[in-house]
Amino acid sequence: MTTTSRMGSGLAFSPEKDLAMFAEMALQGKHLNGVAKLGHGWSFVDGAPEEAVFDLAYESSPSPDYFDIFQAAGWAPVLSLGDAHIFKAVPGTAPVHTGFESRRDELTRNRDRYLRYSAITLIAFLLFGLGIRAASWNEWAELVLLAVFILPVVYTVIPLVGYWHNLNKLNHSS
Numbered sequence: 001m002t003t004t005s006r007m008g009s010g011l012a013f014s015p016e017k018d019l020a021m022f023a024e025m026a027l028q029g030k031h032l033n034g035v036a037k038l039g040h041g042w043s044f045v046d047g048a049p050e051e052a053v054f055d056l057a058y059e060s061s062p063s064p065d066y067f068d069i070f071q072a073a074g075w076a077p078v079l080s081l082g083d084a085h086i087f088k089a090v091p092g093t094a095p096v097h098t099g100f101e102s103r104r105d106e107l108t109r110n111r112d113r114y115l116r117y118s119a120i121t122l123i124a125f126l127l128f129g130l131g132i133r134a135a136s137w138n139e140w141a142e143l144v145l146l147a148v149f150i151l152p153v154v155y156t157v158i159p160l161v162g163y164w165h166n167l168n169k170l171n172h173s174s
Contacts, residue, residue, distance in 0.1 A: 004044045005036035011056060011084055012110070012162030018042070019054040022078075022086070026052045032078055032086065052088040055096040058106050059083055060113075070096070100170070107167040114160035121152040 006025065009017035021042070022032050030044035032054075037043075055075065059066055060083040067077050067085075075087035075096060087096060097103040128149045132142050 002046045003033075004030050004046075005041050006044065007036075007041040010158075010162060012114075012159035013165065014162075015056050015166075019056060019086075022054040022088070023052055026050050026088070034079065035081065051091055053091050053093065054078070054086060054088050057085050057087065057096050058110055059085060104167065104170055107163055107170060111160065111163040111167055114156055114163055117156040118153070118160045121156045125149050125153050 004025075006021060008021070009015075011018060025032065025044050027049055029047055029049040031047045031050075032042060033045045034043040035041070057070070062085070070077065070087055073096075074089045074093040076089065077085060078088050079086045097106070128145065132145070137145075
């Protein structure tokens with residue numbers, strides 16, 4: 001079984017681009033099956049070409065019948081990554097988010113969650129920075145520790161900016 005990897009645009013910033021890429025890859029017989037190595041991009045496996053549309057929903061603690069509701073509406077679960085759930089359906093199926101309020105509420109929840117994550121990681125990073133200034137460390141050790149402490153900041157602040165941007169865009173389009 002051959003695996004193909006493709007970089008994504010980021011579900012927080014441009015979910016529509018990644019969802020369109022999933023559909024394009026499915027037409028080529030490449031089926032989404034996970035995240036690429038090191039978490040950068042998407043992984044696809046070979047299969048029969050199919051025409052499909054993809055959509056995304058967020059739910060941090062799905063109830064036992066959460067996926068059954070989507071399946072009853074024609075959406076098959078493809079992949080879940082934490083609280084992000086990717087579904088596929090045949091073209092023409094009603095979208096997962098049928099209303100403005102549904103999409104806005106979901107983006108607001110994600111923005112608020114990543115705002116908390118970002119605040120925590122930024123405070124930890126600032127405390128770490130103050131600790132480095134107060135102590136005399138080896139420059140290489142400081143650099144390695146800086147890299148370790150900056151990663152959580154990057155992986156929380158960038159999605160926060162994406163969710164905030166998409167929420168503002170949605171609010172201005174209504």
